[in-house]
Amino acid sequence: MRSMFKLIGENLAAGEDLVLVTVIASSGSTPRGSGARMLIGKKGRLAGTIGGGTVEYRSEQIAAEILENKRSGEQNFTLTKDDVENLGMICGGAVGVFFYYIPAGDKKTTTLANEVEKRFELGQDIWLISDIARDGQLAIWSKAGGSFGFEIPDMVLKSLSRQPSRIRESNIDMYAEQIGSSGKVYIFGCGHVGQALVPALASVGFRCVAADDRPEFADKTLFPDAEDVRLVDFENIAEKITIGAEDYVCIMTRGHSHDTTVQAQVLRTPACYIGVIGSKHKIAGVQAELRKQGFCEKDFDRITTPIGLAIKAETPEEIAISICAQMIEVRADRSKV
Helix, strand or coil, X not given: CHHHHHHHHHHHHCCCCEEEEEEEEEEEECCCCCCCEEEEECCEEEEECCCCHHHHHHHHHHHHHHHHHCCCEEEEEEECHHHHXXXXXXXXXXXXXXXXXXXXXXXXXXXHHHHHHHHHXXXXXXXXXXXXXXXXXXXXXXXXXXXXXXXXXXXXXXXXXXXXXXXXXCXXXXXXXXXXXXXXXXXXXXXXXXXXXXXXXXXXCCCEEEEECCCCCCCHHHCCCCCEEEECCCCCHHHCCCCCCCCEEEECCCCHHHHHHHHHHHCCCCCCEEEECCCHHHHHHHHHHHHHCCCCHHHHCCEECCCCCCCCCCCHHHHHHHHHHHHHHHHHHHCCC
């Protein structure tokens, strides 16, 4: 959504009308769930996807019509068994889609796009609110920055979660979705796997911070996709890094002793994910050492090791893909909470 809002601002400034298409409800085996979005301009789709297939194709047609009549609206699609078979699709179900018309030069949306970028820069948890009852008008909310765009009712704010939701009560009909997270991925160890992991994670929206105790590896030129690269003392990571409840940790230093040292410190943080690279033999040795330091099975249950999905990965790039896939799964599961 960050890049989409940049595109919205640029195209509005260039004098182009736009339609922001959002899946606001879905059921059954549809290609994409609630929160999927795409941006449509006079030349067609500019960014995003709502899953392809008949729903996306028909939505592009409807968006083109909306650009002509300049009115926002909602459309419900039901894919029957015949629809699925005739279109050669493997997905079926019901989908609710909202089309938000944004006129060229719209100052409110342009200003909102600028504010979205500011809050992303600050690393805030950001929610996007669409007022369906008022033609889809947009606002954002973050704990640090409050509401921007319009005043968001308290009952909507109380309903905000990681999972997209539509809030309907009396005269309120709003759709809320988290579009930005304060969470980062802290990667301890800037070797070959770390160097392959950062671009993989960054490509799917994770904000990465790479850390090592060797100056030649804690080098920004090795990590152009990282948000930051830090030279740290593995004996005292808190000196340079603060890990919160929204943060992920990947531990892949150059040796067992460093991994153990970092794990002991990370286990004392509320990190939502702790992944450690290594063999079963290594895991047993590290846990034996951690037990001497007072850690127990409950602590070890927080650690995913060996890190990554079991896809028989061998090269640094393959291992990076396995880790990235696992973290996508963790992120998706957390979004349901």
